[in-house]
Every structure is written in C-alpha cells, then in structure tokens.
Amino acid sequence: MTTSSDKPVSYIAAGAPSVIKAGGVANLDLPILNLATNESSFGASPLALEAIQKRASDPHRYPDPSSTDLRNAIGNAFDLDPALITCGNGSEEVIDGIARVYARPGDEILFSEYGFLQFPIVCHRTGATAVIAAADGLKTDVDNLLAAVTDKTKIVFVANPDNPTGTWIPSTEMRRLRDNLPGHVVLVVDSAYCEYVDHPDFTDGMELVEGHDNVIVTRTFSKAWGLAGLRVGWGYGPASMIGALNLMRGIGNVNAMAQAGAVAALKDPAHVDMVRTKTDEARAKFDHDLQRFGVVTVPGAANFVLVKFPIENTNRRAMDAHRHLAAENIYVRSNEDYGLDDYLRITVGTTEECDRVIESLERFFAD
Numbered sequence: 001m002t003t004s005s006d007k008p009v010s011y012i013a014a015g016a017p018s019v020i021k022a023g024g025v026a027n028l029d030l031p032i033l034n035l036a037t038n039e040s041s042f043g044a045s046p047l048a049l050e051a052i053q054k055r056a057s058d059p060h061r062y063p064d065p066s067s068t069d070l071r072n073a074i075g076n077a078f079d080l081d082p083a084l085i086t087c088g089n090g091s092e093e094v095i096d097g098i099a100r101v102y103a104r105p106g107d108e109i110l111f112s113e114y115g116f117l118q119f120p121i122v123c124h125r126t127g128a129t130a131v132i133a134a135a136d137g138l139k140t141d142v143d144n145l146l147a148a149v150t151d152k153t154k155i156v157f158v159a160n161p162d163n164p165t166g167t168w169i170p171s172t173e174m175r176r177l178r179d180n181l182p183g184h185v186v187l188v189v190d191s192a193y194c195e196y197v198d199h200p201d202f203t204d205g206m207e208l209v210e211g212h213d214n215v216i217v218t219r220t221f222s223k224a225w226g227l228a229g230l231r232v233g234w235g236y237g238p239a240s241m242i243g244a245l246n247l248m249r250g251i252g253n254v255n256a257m258a259q260a261g262a263v264a265a266l267k268d269p270a271h272v273d274m275v276r277t278k279t280d281e282a283r284a285k286f287d288h289d290l291q292r293f294g295v296v297t298v299p300g301a302a303n304f305v306l307v308k309f310p311i312e313n314t315n316r317r318a319m320d321a322h323r324h325l326a327a328e329n330i331y332v333r334s335n336e337d338y339g340l341d342d343y344l345r346i347t348v349g350t351t352e353e354c355d356r357v358i359e360s361l362e363r364f365f366a367d
C-alpha cells in the first residue's frame with residue numbers, strides 16, 4: 001500500500017491523447033487515427049444524431065436543470081428509479097462530485113494500483129490522501145483494498161472493467177468488497193465500460209446499490225453509446241447521496257443537445273449490441289494479429305487492448321512504438337504515468353483501424 005497525497009500530477013487527464021511525434025514532425029499525408037482515448041469508432045445511433053440536430057435549432061433555450069427526461073429514460077431503460085439517478089457532464093463530473101462531497105484534506109481515498117487516473121486527480125482536487133492498494137498482477141485485489149481501509153478512508157473507487165488494464169473482477173468479489181467495507185466508507189463502482197462485458201459473473205454494479213446507503217455506480221454515454229463529444233454520464237445510488245450530488249453540481253450541467261441525444265440513444269439499445277459485437281470481433285482479430293510481434297496482450301473486456309512490449313529489445317520498446325505510431329498519425333496511449341512503462345493502451349476501433357495499427361507496427365518491427 002502506498003500513499004501519494006503530495007505527488008505531482010504529471011499526466012494528461014483522460015480525453016487528451018498524449019502525442020509524441022517522431023522528430024517533432026508527423027506525416028501529415030496520413031489521416032489522424034486517435035486510438036488513445038477509448039472513444040467508440042462505431043459512432044452514435046442515428047436516433048441520437050437526429051435528436052441532437054433537432055435540439056440544436058433551439059440554442060436560445062436553457063437545458064432542463066434536472067435532466068428529467070434523461071433520468072426517466074435511463075430509469076426506463078435499466079429498470080431504475082429516476083429519483084435515484086443524477087446526471088453529469090460526463091461520468092467524470094459525477095466522480096468529481098462524489099469526491100468533493102465526501103472527502104476533505106486529511107481524509108483518505110482508496111483505489112487499486114493501476115486504477116483509473118481520475119481517482120488520483122480527484123484526490124489532488126480535494127486535498128485528500130490517495131491510498132493505493134497493490135493489484136494482483138494487473139487486477140484489482142479485494143483483500144488488499146480491504147486491508148488498506150482505515151478510520152480516515154472516506155471513498156473506495158473501483159473501475160470495473162478497469163482503465164488502463166481492461167481487467168475486471170467478478171460480482172462475487174464486488175459483493176465481498178461491499179459487504180466488508182465499514183458503513184462510513186462510500187464505495188464507487190465506475191462502470192464506464194460495463195456495456196462491453198457480456199459474462200454471467202460480471203455485474204454492472206446496480207444490484208450492489210440495493211439496500212445500501214453507501215454504494216454508488218457511475219455510468220457513461222461516452223463509450224459504447226458513442227456520445228463522448230456530448231459529455232453525458234450518470235450515477236445511480238441511494239437517495240441521500242444523489243440528493244447531495246444534485247445540490248453540489250452546476251445548474252444545467254448537462255447541456256440541452258447532450259440530454260436530447262442521450263434520451264434518443266436509449267431508444268436504440270440495438271446500436272450498443274452492434275458496437276459490442278463489432279468491438280469483440282475487432283478485438284479478437286487485433287489480439288491475434290498482435291501476437292506475431294512477440295508482444296503480450298492483457299486479457300481484458302473493454303474497448304481497448306493493453307499491450308506489453310518486449311523489454312529485452314531496447315530499440316523496440318513501448319515508447320519507441322508510441323513515437324513510431326505517432327509519426328504515422330496513429331495516436332495511442334502510453335502508460336508511464338501508471339507505472340506501466342512497457343505498455344501501450346490501444347483503443348479497439350474498427351477492423352480497418354486496427355489493421356492500420358498492425359501495418360504500422362510491421363514497419364516498426366521490420367526496421
């Protein structure tokens with residue numbers, strides 16, 4: 001276990017690809033391919049596009065400050081009480097709000113090693129101390145999290161699947177974590193990538209909330225729903241927490257086009273099914289194609305692959321590949337800020353996009 005309340009924040013927040021261009025100059029003839037931020041390459045539902053355009057013709061009207069239609073649509077889609085839902089400018093805002101409501105300087109916020117980078121960011125914002133529980137390999141370890149809980153712990157964040165690892169822990173482990181946390185600790189289940197996991201042992205976290213006043217789940221429209229540019233996320237939790245978060249957030253925090261687009265997207269769950277199927281297909285082929293380079297891919301279930309580059313080949317390390325890909329206008333995510341220097345995180349785009357990465361890596365490993 002380590003604490004890092006005073007470490008500098010030396011990373012770029014999710015959303016901005018960390019780009020290094022070889023020799024400072026990218027090959028401008030090639031179109032830019034951003035596979036650094038885990039957006040969906042499969043776009044949004046046509047219903048969402050239509051609704052956004054329609055609402056865009058009334059920009060002089062404020063959005064509904066309570067996101068009422070959106071909360072009702074989410075409640076309807078996932079069989080949840082809309083009164084227990086709060087909406088945010090991306091799930092990032094909901095996560096940030098939880099930290100601001102529940103943590104103060106001197107408090108501890110606990111998360112796993114290789115946990116999503118926004119967790120240490122909210123520690124810096126609130127002045128709380130980040131406590132990092134050792135992972136089991138690249139997986140969240142519930143025993144290590146529980147062992148790190150103290151009287152000062154206010155929040156435990158678990159991204160499941162995790163970013164950047166893509167690994168996930170089963171519902172039995174999530175329940176064990178919840179059931180063994182003291183009542184004064186808020187458990188946040190960050191389910192940003194839950195739509196990509198189709199496994200009987202997986203929980204999107206909703207069931208964990210029932211009967212517990214210290215558990216909240218965060219979700220997003222940025223990934224499988226293909227609405228990253230709109231910034232819409234939401235949280236589902238007990239009335240006390242949702243009430244506090246609603247008091248804390250800005251008025252009109254989810255803009256009108258975002259609300260309209262997300263409501264319409266929810267009418268098209270088949271779009272998400274298509275995205276999951278196509279992502280699975282592309283991931284399987286990408287994973288298979290990557291093997292020829294002698295790299296190691298981490299088994300994960302989100303819309304990205306974490307790839308470990310061989311360290312014995314000193315000219316073919318992860319950062320060299322990052323530079324090479326950037327010079328061909330392919331942006332992927334390096335992971336030194338996670339302590340994973342030998343790894344690149346590459347979003348699974350369309351099969352054609354993944355093929356372009358493979359072709360570029362062929363040149364990288366051939367030289």
Ligand SMILES: Cc1ncc(COP(=O)(O)O)c(C=O)c1O
Nearest residue numbers: 090091092159163192220222233
């Ligand atoms: C694990 C995880 N949680 C939350 C987010 C935030 O997503 P958004 O603010 O777009 O909803 C991301 C974005 O990459 C993520 O990877």
